[in-house]
Amino acid sequence: MSRYRVFTDEQWERIAPLLPSNDGKVGRPYGDHRTVVEAIAxxxxxGVPWRDLPREEFGPWQTVWKRHRKFAYDGTWDxxxxxxxxxxxxxxEVDWVISVDxxxxxxxxxxxxxxxxxGHTGAGSNDRNSGSGGFHSEPADHGIGRSRGELTSKIHHAVDGRGRPLxxxxxxxxxxxxxxxxVVLSLIRVPRAGGAHARTRPAAVLGDKAYSSRANRTMLRKRRIQTVIPEPADQQANRQRKGSRGGRPPNFDADLYKQRNVVERSFALLKQWRALxxxxxxHATIYRGAAVIAAILTWLRS
Structure with a gap:
């Protein structure tokens, strides 16, 4: 396979029917989708600039950029x-023991x-805008904030038990x-055949200590999702200090928690793409669109 390609013929045959066509509509019909999608990947x-895409392989870079932008904003990739x-x-084939990180x-x-x-914190309703692609407007902060690493962005994944992003x-x-x-869990939506409701509820959620909070545990319990999140030492000490008023320690399945490494492996695979x-x-929507393409490729390869 050419070094300019990442999709095999078999993989492309699976996603080609899912891409939109504007045949019969006002405007110029789309050109070859495969060439453009391969150029985006x-x-x-x-990590090359858009303008440096090899024209002899992919054609005008403007075509590639515009189609990626359109598909990112209108929800095509999702x-x-x-x-x-x-x-x-x-x-x-979906393992509904979900890991998040x-x-x-x-x-x-x-x-x-x-x-x-x-001073924008990047939390609250704007997180939903940042993460939902073409279904909301671009967030005001563009998903960029100042942390110890200076100006940075975070990519959050919820992956199934085999490390494939949902x-x-x-x-x-x-x-x-x-x-x-x-917000991450609200983005899980797997359609079902026959008009049945899409599946949105995992069987269990595995997360590290950063996800341990009363609000999160309450939310998962209300949704009847098994919580597999360790309790940090400071929360343990605070609960023990309160005595009987502190309540019982949260249930924690240490053996099931060992499966959480799949989300770390998903990031290792994601970061093989330099521009991710x-x-x-x-724009966060454009950046996220590429992360969704990487997720699509992960599912195709599996």
């Missing part, structure tokens, strides 16, 4: 991912020359992982 895999997960779920990535200076509200969220680098948990390991995109 090549750009993020190698619909492709949802269909692949739905097909896997129909075959009984986030990885922090440095934002290049080319991504940071945009106006952002001063949900992708972008938040500013200084935002707390635990505060994004409910370092953020060059100004």
């Amino acid at each position: 090549y750009r993020y895999r190698t 619909r492709v991912l949802a269909e692949l997960t739905a097909q896997a779920d129909a075959r009984g 986030a990885t922090i990535n440095r934002a290049h200076q080319h991504a940071t020359n945009t106006t952002r509200p001063e 949900a992708v969220l972008i938040t500013p680098g200084q935002s707390h992982d635990g505060r994004a948990l409910e 390991a370092t953020r060059y995109d100004k």
